[in-house]
Amino acid sequence: MNCWHCERPAHGVCRFCGRAVCKEHTKTLPYITNLYHTQNGRYKALVVAETLYCGVCRPKEDPISVSGLDE
Template sequence: MRCFKCRAEPMGICQFCGRAVCEDCHGPMPFILTIFTGRNDIPKAVVTADALWCGTCRPQPEPIPMPELY
């Protein structure tokens, strides 16, 4: 398997679309694992900041509100 952009050795698979990406081509995007409601009814998202993203696909059509902005 090769990076779908530059055909280099891939470092992993995009968490959203499943394409292989190398270290130079992947992009930073938090991967939201789950969203839950806490005691104060403030939605919280559990994310992994180091999730692999190919930098091309669009996992969400709209930006997701982040509870950290409260």
């Protein structure tokens, strides 16, 4: 697989969208691996910092609500 940006051999794959990227074009973003409720009703998130990111896609920080599926 080649880099999405420069067509050279890729070193990794974007965690968010699956595009392949080489080291030169790799960016990083924190990635939420898990969200859970604590006993006192708060949300906690397990976050991996420096997750491989392609720099092209636009991952959302929070889950978005989807409308139009209830017809």
